[in-house]
Amino acid sequence: xxxxxxxxPDEAMLISGGKTSEKYSAPFRVIIGHGAxxxxxxxKVEFMSLSMHEAEVxxxxxxxxxxxxxxxxxxxxxxxxxxxxxxxxxxxxxxDQAQMAVLTGRIFSGHLRAIVGSMTVEEIVTERQKLAIxxxxxxxxxxxxxGLVIDSLQIQSIDDMGAGYIDAMAxxxxxxxxxxxxxxxxxxAQQSAEAAQESExxxxxxxxxxxxxxxxxxxxxxxxxxxxxxxxxxALANAQQExxxxxxxxxxxxxxxxxxxxxxxxxxxxxxxxxxxxxxxEAEAERMRIQAAAAASHDRVALDRMLIEQLPLIVEKAxxxxxxxxxxxxxxxxxxxxxxxxxxGQGLAILETVKKGIDKDxxxxxxx
Numbered sequence: 001x002x003x004x005x006x007x008x009p010d011e012a013m014l015i016s017g018g019k020t021s022e023k024y025s026a027p028f029r030v031i032i033g034h035g036a037x038x039x040x041x042x043x044k045v046e047f048m049s050l051s052m053h054e055a056e057v058x059x060x061x062x063x064x065x066x067x068x069x070x071x072x073x074x075x076x077x078x079x080x081x082x083x084x085x086x087x088x089x090x091x092x093x094x095x096d097q098a099q100m101a102v103l104t105g106r107i108f109s110g111h112l113r114a115i116v117g118s119m120t121v122e123e124i125v126t127e128r129q130k131l132a133i134x135x136x137x138x139x140x141x142x143x144x145x146x147g148l149v150i151d152s153l154q155i156q157s158i159d160d161m162g163a164g165y166i167d168a169m170a171x172x173x174x175x176x177x178x179x180x181x182x183x184x185x186x187x188x189a190q191q192s193a194e195a196a197q198e199s200e201x202x203x204x205x206x207x208x209x210x211x212x213x214x215x216x217x218x219x220x221x222x223x224x225x226x227x228x229x230x231x232x233x234x235a236l237a238n239a240q241q242e243x244x245x246x247x248x249x250x251x252x253x254x255x256x257x258x259x260x261x262x263x264x265x266x267x268x269x270x271x272x273x274x275x276x277x278x279x280x281x282e283a284e285a286e287r288m289r290i291q292a293a294a295a296a297s298h299d300r301v302a303l304d305r306m307l308i309e310q311l312p313l314i315v316e317k318a319x320x321x322x323x324x325x326x327x328x329x330x331x332x333x334x335x336x337x338x339x340x341x342x343x344x345g346q347g348l349a350i351l352e353t354v355k356k357g358i359d360k361d362x363x364x365x366x367x368x
Contacts, residue, residue: 003037003038003039003040004035004036004037004038005035005036005037005038005045006034006035006036007031007032007033007035007047008047009033010049010050010051011047011048011049011050012030012031012032012047012048012050012079012086012090013030013031013032013036013045013046013047014028014029014030014031014045014046014047014048014086014090014094015028015029015031015036015038015043015044015045016028016029016043016044016045016046017042017043017044026087026090026091027091028046028090030083030086030087030090032050032081032086046090046094048079048086048089048090048093048094048097049079049097050078050079050081050086051078052076052077052078052151053076053077053078053100053101053104054074054075054076054077054101055074055075055077055101055102055104055105055108056072056073056074056075056105057071057072057073057074057075057105057108057109057112058070058071058072058073059071059109059112059113060161061112061113061116061117062113062116062117063116063117063119063120063121063124064117064118064119064120065120065121067121067160067163067165068160068161068163069116069121069124069158069159069160069161070157070158070159070160070161071112071116071124071155071157071158071159072155072156072157072158072159073108073112073132073135073153073154073155073156074153074154074156075104075105075108075150075152075153076150076151076152076153077100077104077143077148077149077150077151078148078149078151079100079147079148079149080144080147080148080149084147085144085147085148085149086147087147088145088146088147089146089147089148090147092146092147093146093147100148103146104143104148107139107142107143108135108139108153111135111138111139112135114138115131115134115135115138116131119131121160121165121166121169122169124158125158125166125169128155128158131155132153132154132155135153136150136153
């Protein structure tokens with residue numbers, strides 16, 4: 001809209017040519033945060049910046065000890081937000097707002113030299129914040145008169161310009177710090193060495209445990225492989241042993257059978273032959289006995305003698321038949337005796353039968 005003006009959030013709009021601020025006898029009206037209608041031609045509008053500004057101070061100051069120091073500081077300032085500060089700043093800097101930084105630097109330079117002159121180098125170096133607070137305390141009222149407020153003051157650097165005083169002052173501290181640094185470095189190196197040794201011990205212990213476990217596993221595997229490798233030969237040996245035992249038992253049975261065969265083939269026939277000889281001998285003896293008895297008898301005896309003479313032949317024939325027969329003798333020598341006695345009995349029976357036949361057919365007359 002024509003004639004309607006609005007300041008920026010960080011600006012104050014100053015309207016001159018009309019109603020003014022009676023409270024501070026300002027030649028203009030101050031508008032902040034809202035717009036206002038400005039009659040063209042009859043009113044004039046200017047804007048005052050309320051944003052942050054910066055001023056730098058770099059000045060040579062002499063301490064209470066007479067030592068020259070170059071001190072560098074940075075001041076952050078702005079126009080105050082209140083109506084009085086805006087009016088004061090507007091009346092001084094509205095036409096050339098860049099002069100605010102120049103004037104601020106000069107003001108702080110003077111106060112900085114005065115404060116440094118009341119302090120020692122040690123205080124300035126070690127208590128920079130104390131120096132900054134002292135400068136602020138002395139410069140703030142003066143800055144307020146021109147409508148400016150200080151946000152911060154920072155001491156950037158302090159230099160003795162090659163005199164070596166600050167370095168000499170710092171030497172004991174530097175040596176102490178270096179000594180502490182060396183001690184700390186040595187302790188750190190020792191701790192590092194101990195940690196490395198502990199790590200090596202842990203690794204060695206782990207390697208030992210691993211080697212033990214591997215050896216145990218290998219021993220178990222080797223034992224299992226050995227048992228597996230021996231299982232085949234052992235089973236073969238057991239099988240061979242069983243075969244040998246079976247063959248031995250079979251050989252024993254074959255030997256027993258052969259022994260029985262030898263007894264049947266050699267011993268039994270020999271025993272039968274011996275028994276036959278004995279029977280023949282007994283028959284011969286019997287014959288001789290009969291002949292002896294017949295010698296004292298009548299003519300009948302002569303006939304019996306003839307028959308008795310044939311008894312050995314009869315028994316021999318019977319024995320010959322027995323020899324050719326397959327006879328199993330179950331009770332050894334007693335069995336043979338029984339067989340022989342049977343042969344003799346058989347021979348005597350034959351003889352008796354012959355005698356009876358003769359008596360029946362033709363009974364001879366024996367002489368008296």
